[in-house]
Amino acid sequence: MRPPRPVPPHLAWRAFSRSEAVDAGITPRMLQHPRFVQVHPSVYRLGVVDLDERGRIAAARLALPPDARISHATRLRMLGVERGPLLPLHFTVPRDLHLDLPGIVLHRTVVMPPHDDDAVSVEAAFIGYVASARLVDRVVVGDWLLHRGFTSVGRLLALADAQSWRPGVAELREVVPLLDSRSRSIPESEVRVCLQAAGLPRPEVNVDVHDDAGSFVACGDLLYRLWRLLIEYEGGQHFTDADQIASDVDRYARVRREGWSYVQVTKKHLRAPKAMVRRVHRELVSAGYDGPSPVFGSRWDELFRQPKPRPRRRKVDPQPSELPDGCRSTSSGPRTS
16 A cells, blocks of 8 residues: 655645645545544644644634634734633624634624734724623733733724724723733733722732832832732742742842731632632731722622623624715615624
């Protein structure tokens, strides 16, 4: 038995389309061999190839029409946002096209949001994302994007004003007052928004603490200056990296000498957010705080409530008067889903 024909190097490490295979001398019959795996209709990979996140997105693009653009949470994951599952992958297409592809959500619109050859803009992706995300996720992802300079509040609101009919615009306007570009990590943002949702004062974010002589003491993740309390999120490196551990020991010693107290929060603490909030409240009270106790009512519930799925029905997108001249018609208006 003759050995199978080698796969050309440019196809050996990624997903490829049937037409690419044919152009490389791989016939449709050869693609039926067990060494090939069908990823999507007319899209294949070698069985020994394990597609990473970007590889899965590239494979999905091969299964979709050329005018589809990466959007919503998938566009944000391309930037490095690690929040929520990879699947389903999200794309947007500028017409009423119905395709049923496992693991892919195809959003349809007549008026495309700003985009390039690959994906919609960061602003459009975030607006699409917040339409179906929990409030806590909207805040932490928004903080992450702002801190890294991928977008700004001004650009987000400008697109919301220009295309106010898009799903997600109302949710964007609600979340903007909660965002803080100074937050350096998703867990820091989550701690902050939990404290606020429970009714505790809004802490300052990533600000320096100095002694009476003006010398630097520490930079606090979250800081209650009036009560001289720091809240610090400790990621895994704070427990495994010897240099980081030594630096933390010295930093907390300086903080204590200056009369500051602190609460250390870990990933495990964030899995029990009410208990974490109560810990912070106890430290605040010990430091002289006499404000309201935490309340875990409707405001708290809203933070973690999963939005109801939007109906999968066709609906009017923008009004004809809001469309560019080339998209206007005398019908009831373009539709999207």
